[in-house]
Amino acid sequence: MINLETPRKFRAFINQAHQVAAEMLRPNSRRYDLAEHEYPVELDMLAALVDGLGASGNGAGAGASGVRRTASADEVVNGSNLSSVLSIMEMCWGDVGLLLSMPRQGLGNSAIASVASDEQLRRFAGVWAGMAITEPGCGSDSANIQTTARLDGDHYVLDGEKIFVTAGGRCDAVVVWATLNKSLGRAAIKSFVVPKDTPGLTVERLEHKLGIRASDTATIRFENCRVPAENLLGSASIDRGFAGVMQTFDNTRPLVAAMAVGCARASLELTRSLLAEAGVDVDYDRPVHLQPAAAASYLAMESDWEAAYLLTLQAAWMADNAAPNSLQASMAKAKAGRTANDITLRCVELAGTLGYSEHELLEKWARDSKILDIFEGTQQIQQLIVARRLLGKTSAELK
Numbered sequence: 001m002i003n004l005e006t007p008r009k010f011r012a013f014i015n016q017a018h019q020v021a022a023e024m025l026r027p028n029s030r031r032y033d034l035a036e037h038e039y040p041v042e043l044d045m046l047a048a049l050v051d052g053l054g055a056s057g058n059g060a061g062a063g064a065s066g067v068r069r070t071a072s073a074d075e076v077v078n079g080s081n082l083s084s085v086l087s088i089m090e091m092c093w094g095d096v097g098l099l100l101s102m103p104r105q106g107l108g109n110s111a112i113a114s115v116a117s118d119e120q121l122r123r124f125a126g127v128w129a130g131m132a133i134t135e136p137g138c139g140s141d142s143a144n145i146q147t148t149a150r151l152d153g154d155h156y157v158l159d160g161e162k163i164f165v166t167a168g169g170r171c172d173a174v175v176v177w178a179t180l181n182k183s184l185g186r187a188a189i190k191s192f193v194v195p196k197d198t199p200g201l202t203v204e205r206l207e208h209k210l211g212i213r214a215s216d217t218a219t220i221r222f223e224n225c226r227v228p229a230e231n232l233l234g235s236a237s238i239d240r241g242f243a244g245v246m247q248t249f250d251n252t253r254p255l256v257a258a259m260a261v262g263c264a265r266a267s268l269e270l271t272r273s274l275l276a277e278a279g280v281d282v283d284y285d286r287p288v289h290l291q292p293a294a295a296a297s298y299l300a301m302e303s304d305w306e307a308a309y310l311l312t313l314q315a316a317w318m319a320d321n322a323a324p325n326s327l328q329a330s331m332a333k334a335k336a337g338r339t340a341n342d343i344t345l346r347c348v349e350l351a352g353t354l355g356y357s358e359h360e361l362l363e364k365w366a367r368d369s370k371i372l373d374i375f376e377g378t379q380q381i382q383q384l385i386v387a388r389r390l391l392g393k394t395s396a397e398l399k
């Protein structure tokens with residue numbers, strides 16, 4: 001039976017994540033928002049702490065490292081996916097951009113954890129990996145990848161361009177989606193771990209962005225870039241097809257939903273205290289229609305937030321229990337992304353001039369949250385996936 005209570009064994013770890021968010025991420029939030037592209041040195045110490053927690057078995061990491069599935073559907077555990085989403089919620093209550101800049105906690109690490117063989121897991125342990133799917137001509141339609149991987153002896157040769165790679169400037173390696181044969185369509189798309197110092201890999205530029213400005217976002221070019229054949233993640237077989245690489249999303253979408261839940265909670269909490277200072281108290285014992293409009297609006301946001309929170313836990317819990325969760329992962333991502341956008345912007349509105357100015361972080365959270373409804377599949381794409389799953393349609397039948 002599903003149980004979404006926070007397991008006792010995670011409570012100390014989650015408290016620790018909250019403390020780090022409150023004492024290290026939040027105080028540095030505005031600084032790295034203004035100093036875009038400056039490396040947040042504070043994160044090195046934090047990453048060492050997270051590594052230590054992982055090594056001692058006390059936590060699954062603050063980001064993407066601990067999302068490998070349990071082997072057996074009989075084994076009901078609250079495992080690494082649940083612990084990851086809960087700690088990410090806390091860290092993103094602190095700062096989303098800084099969480100995305102945490103060494104060794106990249107979305108590429110999640111891809112490795114999801115589909116790597118045991119040998120690859122050992123070989124790539126401790127590597128900080130970004131995720132490179134998007135190209136100038138291909139975003140939502142990830143089956144349309146143009147970057148090629150050609151087998152040449154015991155190496156693959158990669159050619160193409162990837163854009164908007166989160167942590168692409170700072171990470172040690174990128175997990176690159178490339179096609180073995182364009183004429184075979186999606187079945188020939190595979191992912192490759194490419195160390196950043198591989199000849200033929202060039203970081204071309206970093207983007208200037210609306211939000212998550214603490215996180216670097218890179219364009220990376222591959223020209224005659226030779227990668228050992230054993231760096232292809234999972235199976236090289238064309239039959240195995242697209243499902244292998246797509247499986248990554250079932251793990252990463254709940255993580256992005258968790259980022260949205262954490263960021264929205266930050267906005268709600270600050271707004272509630274600002275409303276209280278202005279004499280507007282939120283009363284849970286009185287009907288909403290008898291309360292001030294601002295309090296009623298706050299209560300509506302909070303219930304939306306709760307739904308996003310529970311969907312996120314459900315998607316992670318299913319992954320931990322070896323239950324197929326593509327539908328729930330997309331539901332969680334769609335609900336949490338949209339809700340975080342709505343809540344953070346509405347909080348700016350409710351807080352008036354305080355909400356819009358840099359005196360508070362409300363305006364920043366509204367900017368930061370936007371990406372959470374875009375990357376790892378936009379709102380529209382999540383809705384499309386949910387519709388396909390519910391209606392039993394293939395991607396060819398429902399576009």
Ligand SMILES: Cc1cc2nc3c(=O)[nH]c(=O)nc-3n(C[C@H](O)[C@H](O)[C@H](O)COP(=O)(O)OP(=O)(O)OC[C@H]3O[C@@H](n4cnc5c(N)ncnc54)[C@H](O)[C@@H]3O)c2cc1C
Nearest residue numbers: 131132133134138139140164165166375376377378380399
């Ligand atoms: C800050 C930032 C960080 C990012 N980090 C990464 C990263 O680490 N790795 C990576 O690979 N990518 C990354 N991305 C890219 C991101 O995943 C893409 O921007 C996203 O998938 C959308 O692709 P697109 O921008 O090409 O938009 P498009 O696919 O061109 O879509 C444009 C609009 O059309 C809508 N649309 C598209 N197809 C359909 C459809 N079939 N039905 C209905 N509506 C549709 C979309 O929802 C969207 O609103 C990042 C982007 C940003 C902004």
